[in-house]
Amino acid sequence: MPSGKPGRFVPSATALVLLSAAALPAALELAGPAPSSVIGPPAEPLVDRAAPPGAAAPADLRAPGTAPTVDLKLSGDPANRITLVLLGDGYTDSQQGLYREQADRAWRALMEIEPFRTYQGFFNIRRVDVVSTVPGIAETEPDAGSGAPSTPLGMHFWCEGTARLLCADEDATARLAGAGDGPQYLIALANSTEYGGAGGTGVTTLAGGSPDAGRIIQHEIGHTIGDLGDEYDSAPEDSDYPNLAEVDAEEMRRTRVKWWRWLDAPSPDGGSPIGAYRSTNGLYRPTEDSVMRTLGGVYNLPSREAILEQIYRRVKPMDTPSPPPGEVPGRPKLQVNPLRLTGQRQLQVDWTVDGRPVEPTSPDRTWLDTALLAIEPGRRVTVTATVRDTTDWLRDEEFRDRYMTRTVSWTVAG
Structure with a gap:
């Protein structure tokens, strides 16, 4: 069955594009772009129920930090924790319960995969309850002269012409998230059952209603927090990531570059040991498979190390x-x-x-x-x-x- 594929997005002409490929029975292979592929049945129309009498109107979302916030997980002092800030786009007042449920599933799915499971005490989780006046998000990229987006975060598919590349207005998202007392990563959920997301920029995105939302965020956060590259065969030919290389294992050992310290170590998924596995794009990856290659997988050891290094650059022990x-x-x-x-x-x-x-x-x-x-x-x-x-x-x-x-x-x- 055809599928979409999330991946890395950076705001430049050389953006690493995220979406495509063929679905496998147990996991989704991440490969080259497929313009209109989706996971599961087509999204049903989003129908907004009328708000009950006396329901509060959406807050003025122009000022920083004006939307209501809820602390879902407080591990410690925000000045020495990474705060994951969840925000929703395209969820009306009557759909806030749906948003809360999808946001809860997303952050819990992230804490199910290592190294986030072991190091979840290094994170605080905060939810921002953003109310939209319209249900759902834009299915196409807004025209340059179309004015303000119809939803508070301006989320939309077809970002930079790629079907399942899901983007948000980073300035609006940061404004609604507000300034924290320590390092923050922003995660924007779109009110959509389509399959898409993006990572590696100021805002990590995912379709909150996708059946694979939990697996999407596990992949995308690898880009955002670990600065990891996609390991699938059609990823752009860019080795400037800790988990991609232009040299084979012998050259790594000789020059002591990339993941040379990990060569021959057992793989966490029980597969072939850490090595240098060549993709069709000419780049080498540490393992035959990983969550940066196939959704539902695990982070290989060089990728875990890269994530831990980025966490510890922001949090003291x-x-x-x-x-x-x-x-x-x-x-x-x-x-x-x-x-x-x-x-x-x-x-x-x-x-x-x-x-x-x-x-x-x-x-x-x-x-x-x-x-x-x-x-x-x-x-x-x-x-x-x-x-x-x-x-x-x-x-x-x-x-x-x-x-x-x-x-x-x-x-x-x-």
Whole structure:
């Protein structure tokens, strides 16, 4: 059955285009463009029910951050978390329940795939309830002189002439999302059952009503957060991505480029090991298959590493310690606040006193009671705590030392 294919979009003449291909029984192969392909049955007309008496009119959407917002998941301080901001386009007042349901499915689907599953504590999730006066979105790209779009985010298919390339007005989306206290990624859901999306720009898009919306967002976020390229055979001949290369495995080892550290490692999907698999466009990819090639797959190890590196460029491995680092009076309890992982493994916490390792007081290793330290009267010691992510999904130890490790110190007097 013919299908659409989401992929990467950048606002330039050399945009990596996203949509096409043939559907496989268990997954959707991402290949070259097919102008009018869709997944599943044709979309039924969107019918807007009349708003109940006394229903609130849509808010004035011209001012920044004026639409109502709801925090769906608060993992911690927004200044040290990545906030995923979900916004809907083409959902009328009476369709807000539909939007909430589709938005909830989308972010939960993202948190089902690694590395997002393990690192979901590094993310806050916020929903912005944007009310449209008309149901659905534009099926064609608006004419340049057509004036303001009919929906608040201006979402439309046929972006830059590609059938399932789904674009949004980035300025309008950013304005409605509002300024956050830390890094944000914007995700725009279109009120459509068509198959489409885009990633790699300021706004990640997907058709909220598509049966494959969850798999679409898993693919598109790879572009946006990990700066990953599409790995399908018809992807543009551009190797400027961490998961695409112009050289084979032998050359990678010799020159130590791209994913050379991962060569011969087992693939997370149980397939052939990490290598350099040549596509028909001449570029090499790390594995025979992945979510950047076939929807429903997994991120291969070089792609997981790339995503983690981008996350850690924006998020520190621990929140503010207590008390603040420096000289502290008395013999207080010193505590660090490493970000929490989902699963048994947690960030490693080590303590030293004047450079000598000591065991912390708490079972989770996050605090140490200095009253229990044997410090001679009049002597001053330096207590140091180091938080480090020891994940084996990263093999660049220089990056681990720089971004995934944080050390704080206190001076305590006897």
